[in-house]
Amino acid sequence: MDDCIFCRIAKKDIGAKIVYEDDNVIGFDDISPQAPVHVIIISKKHIVSVDFIDESDADIMTSLMFSFKKIAEIKGIGNNGYRIVSNHKERAGQSVFHLHFHLLGGRDMKWPPG
Ligand code: AMP
Numbered sequence: 565m566d567d568c569i570f571c572r573i574a575k576k577d578i579g580a581k582i583v584y585e586d587d588n589v590i591g592f593d594d595i596s597p598q599a600p601v602h603v604i605i606i607s608k609k610h611i612v613s614v615d616f617i618d619e620s621d622a623d624i625m626t627s628l629m630f631s632f633k634k635i636a637e638i639k640g641i642g643n644n645g646y647r648i649v650s651n652h653k654e655r656a657g658q659s660v661f662h663l664h665f666h667l668l669g670g671r672d673m674k675w676p677p678g
C-alpha cells in the first residue's frame with residue numbers, strides 16, 4: 565500500500581535502520597525509541613494487525629516469531645531479557661496500521677504495562 569509507511573519501509577522506498585531481514589519480515593530501529601533497544605518487526609505483507617491474520621499467513625507468523633530471538637541476539641539483549649508487544653487498534657495504542665511487533669530491552673521493564 566503506497567500510503568502505508570511500513571509498506572514503504574518494506575519496499576525500501578523510505579529509509580530505516582534495518583537490523584534484520586528475511587523473506588517475510590524486516591526489523592528496524594524505532595524512530596522514537598522507548599528503551600535502549602527498541603526494534604519494530606513488520607511483516608513484508610500488508611496486514612493491519614494481529615487481529616487480521618488468517619491461516620494463509622502461517623509462514624509469515626512463524627518468521628515473525630523466530631525473528632525475535634535472532635534480533636535480541638543481534639542487539640545483545642537475549643541473556644538479560646526483553647519484551648515483545650503488539651498493539652491492536654487505537655485503545656491499545658496502535659498508531660501504524662500495519663502488523664508489527666515492538667521488541668524492547670536494555671532496561672528493566674514494569675508490569676503491568678500502562
Ligand atoms: P504502534 O504505535 O504500536 O502502532 O507502533 C508504531 C511504532 O512505529 C512507534 O513506536 C513509532 O515510533 C514507530 N515508527 C513510526 N514511523 C517510523 C519510521 N518511519 N521508522 C521507524 N519507526 C517508526
Ligand code: ZN
Binds near residue numbers: 569609610661
Ligand atoms: Zn502496510
